[in-house]
Amino acid sequence: MKNKEQDAPQKDNKKSEEKLNIDVSSNLHENMRILKETFDKCSDVVIRSLKVGENPASLMYIDGLVDNSSIQLHAIHRLLSKIEPQQVTPEYLEEQVISINKVVEATKLDDVTKQILAGNTILFVDSMAKAMVFNARGGETRSVSEPETETAVRGPREGFTENIRVNTSLIRNKIKSSRLKIISKEVGTETNTNVDILYMDGLAEQSLVEEVEKRIDQIQIDGILESGYIEELIEDSPSSFFPQIQNTERPDTVAANLLEGRVAILVSGTPFCLILPTTFWQFLQASEDYYNRFHISIFLRWLRFIFILIALLLPALYIAVSTYHPEMIPSNLLYSIAASRESIPFPAFVEAMIMEVAFEALREAGIRLPKPVGQAVSILGALVIGQAAVQAGIVSAPMVIIVSLTGIASFTIPRFNMAISIRLLRFPLMLLAGMFGLFGIVLGLLFIITHLCKLRSFGVPYLSPLAPLTVKDLKDVFIRVPWWKMNSRPNQTNKENAQRESSS
Known part of the structure; x- marks a missing residue:
């Protein structure tokens, strides 16, 4: 019974496709009958009847996807002007009447339907066995504005829109x-x-x-x-x-x-x-690296490399060292950590998990809430919860510092999709540190590096040009050389035309 119910819509779709896969008829009423059935219960589809010369005609479009003033001025107004009966031909209407820049012809009702749904306007004229499609798209769209996810101090302020x-x-x-x-x-x-x-x-x-x-x-x-x-x-x-x-x-x-x-x-x-x-390195590069002087770009890149390691490893290192390797901590610092953890009922791993999950929840809440409220919730929530947790003896003060530094470090990664990947990998490394100490962290890092070496992006090794090594391409990985030395394109994307045309 269930299979029959699922098959019914598929059969209806096939019948609808077969009905539309026919030529445009020279009979206007026949064309409109089929299209009215196709767009039944579509209240935004507009059909405007008019006469072109002595021939009945119809304009068809979707309200909200077209520019009404453009249709009125360049199509309806001109079509209603005096046109002799012998002039009612597709060629004459396209060349002498419709003043919209792009006009094409459609001979299949299936193509007509797709053009209507794409936001174009269709003209049917009785006795013409083809439809005229012209582009009068409009409607409300968002204007070009500054990108919200990739802000820059120096550089263009324009970002893509939905159009x-x-x-x-x-x-x-x-x-x-x-x-x-x-x-x-x-x-x-x-x-x-x-x-x-x-x-x-x-x-x-x-x-x-x-x-x-x-x-x-x-x-x-x-x-x-x-x-x-x-x-x-x-x-x-x-x-x-x-x-x-x-x-x-x-x-x-x-x-x-x-x-x-x-x-x-x-x-x-x-x-x-x-x-x-x-490649992996592209996610650690910001567009601003190429607009600032190369000294500044090199400093900022190395800052990101250091902080990506902090974002990935700091909580795991703290768990491993404080649990399994306390002899690695200087004596004065060890006494301070031991004193702060004296009243904490949880091991370091559980303590870190509580704080990390709470921090991630606060960050997510800050994104989902309205902007003015979200910023206040994320900042004040972290401060209030962190302070209250320390006073209540649930977590230690060093753990609050560790989690805060880790959160700040993850914000330095320019690309959100790479930042969230690092945030996710932090948790299995914490688990390995809690189980095996530094040995577990090394195992986790070996697994991550092996996985990165195996990855490909459309045939390009993910860690190139470092692995496999291409020395000349390293000038835009760990450092950014001056522009007068950037005279070749990356070897992994362009092997035949590697020389930049601007080079001397």
């Missing part, structure tokens, strides 16, 4: 070259989401572009609502903790990566662009 055409124009403004290619696709059987693949012809490896196209074409899903869907469906190792595709809201970051031979993926309905292939 894919606005996003491609922002990249075109950065790269004014005919070598910038854009391949458009539709993904999702129900959402028909627009997906654009961007690359620089001659810089990106053709095999990489073909592989990206192949993986996107293989996606079989009913809807794509955000670029995260695409990311998870095309990455090499979806079960890994580590992200293998970079996401960004910044057009300048996308432009820089395109010029290095990488591929970008824009998805309609989201301000986040995907960049691939990517």
Whole structure:
């Protein structure tokens, strides 16, 4: 019985598809009958009847997806002007009447339906066996604003929006070259989401572009609502903790990566662009590294490297040393820690887990609450709970310091998806430290490093150019050399055209 109920909608969908997979009729009433059945109970679909010359006609569009003033001025007003009967032809209407910049013809009702759902306007004229499709898209969209997840002191202040055409124009403004290619696709059987693949012809490896196209074409899903869907469906190792595709809201970051031979993926309905292939080191680099003087960039990079180790290892090291290796702690500090832990009823591992979970919950609450309230809750909550926990004898003061330093360290990682991966890996390392001490931490680190060495991002080793070693590419990993020495592109993304054209 259940199977029959599940099969019924599928049969209805097939019948609907067969009904639409026919040619546009020269009979206006027949076309409108089929489309009215298709868009039954769709109150936002507008059908405007009018006469073109002496022929009955109908305009069809979705209210809210089009610019009403553009339709009124460039279509309806001109179609209602005096047109001779012999002039009612697709060619004459396209060339002499409709003054919208892009007009195409559709001969299948299935194509007409897709165009309506995409936000285009359709014109049917009686006795014409084709429909005219013109672009009068509009509606409410968010304006270009500063990226919220990638703030910078120095650099452009513009970020992507949910409109894919606005996003491609922002990249075109950065790269004014005919070598910038854009391949458009539709993904999702129900959402028909627009997906654009961007690359620089001659810089990106053709095999990489073909592989990206192949993986996107293989996606079989009913809807794509955000670029995260695409990311998870095309990455090499979806079960890994580590992200293998970079996401960004910044057009300048996308432009820089395109010029290095990488591929970008824009998805309609989201301000986040995907960049691939990517390496581990890219997640520790900020766009600001390339706008400041190289001395400052080197200092900030090393600061991030130090603090990523603190974010990953500090709680585990504290648990291991205080539980199994107290002889490694200086005597005065050991007496202080022992005195603060004298009244604590839990071992160091349980104490650390309580504080880490509480800190993560406060951070999540601060993100989900409204901004003015969220900041106050996260900061004051941490202070109040930490102080109260110490006074109540649930946790020790050194543990509060350790957890606070760890939280601050995780904020220094520029990419959120890498920061949250490090936060997650902290917990198994704490467990290993609580069970085996420093030996457990070493085992955990060996496992993480082995896993990183095995990872690939569209065929590129995740730890390159360090493993495998490419010495000339190390100039933009641990340090950032001056721009006059950055005269070649990364070897892992561009082997044939490695020399930058600006170099002498």
